[in-house]
Amino acid sequence: MSTNDSATTGERKSKARSKQPAKPTAEVGSTVPRRQLGRHLRELRQQTGMSIAEVAKLIERGATTLQRLEAGTADRIRLWDIEALCRVLGADETTTDALKGLAQQGNTESWWHEYGDLIPKDFDVYIGLESAASKLTSFQELVPGLFQTPGYAETLIRAVFPEEPSSEITRRVEMRMHRQRLITRKGRPAAVDVILDESVLRRMVGSPRIMADQLRHLADLSTKPNITVRVLPYVAGVPLGDLTGPFTIVDFAPDAKGKHEPSVVYVENFTGAMYLEGLGSVSRYRAAHETIGRVALGAQPSRDLLRRAAREYERER
Structure with missing residues (x-):
């Protein structure tokens, strides 16, 4: 509001x-960027109808890694993981750039x-x-x-x-x-x-x-x-x-x-x-x-x- x-x-x-x-x-250290990143990733994944395990397999990462990203609790965020997720989840260019930006400000x-x-x-x-x-x-x-x-x-x-x-x-x-x-x-x-x-x-x-x-x-x-x-x-x-x-x-x-x-x-x-x-x-x-x-x-x-x-x-x- x-x-x-x-x-x-x-x-x-x-x-x-x-x-x-x-x-x-x-x-x-603020957790807000990481939490916001997680919310958007979770929303994108839910729109595809895929499970965490299915998406994790597509980007060749463990389900726990993706779970932590979505929860905003990941200690380390790799930009290539975000890029891969955005590709798999069909994010547009603006959303992809925004999520990468959130990832870079996560700590x-x-x-x-x-x-x-x-x-x-x-x-x-x-x-x-x-x-x-x-x-x-x-x-x-x-x-x-x-x-x-x-x-x-x-x-x-x-x-x-x-x-x-x-x-x-x-x-x-x-x-x-x-x-x-x-x-x-x-x-x-x-x-x-x-x-x-x-x-x-x-x-x-x-x-x-x-x-x-x-x-x-x-x-x-x-x-x-x-x-x-x-x-x-x-x-x-x-x-x-x-x-x-x-x-x-x-x-x-x-x-x-x-x-x-x-x-x-x-x-x-x-x-x-x-x-x-x-x-x-x-x-x-x-x-x-x-x-x-x-x-x-x-x-x-x-x-x-x-x-x-x-x-x-x-x-x-």
Whole structure:
């Protein structure tokens, strides 16, 4: 979800923030690239209908090696293994380059992913993380991608990709709408607890009609039992004494053995995204969200404000 998604969660490649986070030096080596690599490999394999043993045989590696790659627990990742897997699994060129890029960044410290560095710009790394989430906790300064209406999403995407044809813009909008099934599906939808800065309601995106539709949509979504939407009003000031910028904490459900993947904080800025999984970093962002939440409006007052703002935009149409 945006921090995920001001312009997209991962698609925002050219909007600059005045501050760019420094690359951390004190965190433990990040497992995020390896876990993301594993998710994509597993998804590709499942699409072919082949078992781990069958694929491992085709690339002349042991099943245990492939199992560790898919689980994101491989200590050593060989690029030729990734190339062989992509060939066998029918990955396209963009996906192959992206997975090789993830493999090369599999042992870095808390991971700073610069758009278009080792991984192609058109490959959204965050989506894999989001799709595996059981809960997303965030603070946002634009409507998150998971909550966007087609009109709102199209306006932002066109601003990010002004040279692309309408067919490609339509494809990107459809992809974003597809992502929203994560929180609207009937079976075990992900939980979302988002706090929106009041500027989200006041900043015009597109037109008054688009804004009215978007704010009504937010209010309607907030009635679902798995979704909490609150607004941080201007009168609350700066509850932390400093600006955090948008962020999303991603939590995961336990696997079949009851083990949890480490939670990840996703912080997107103008040129890339930071993935933090150190316990200290995650705890600080959780505390920040709790502090902001204490001065944000409650769920019902926030819903009322969203609907009131939507009516105001409708009068401007």
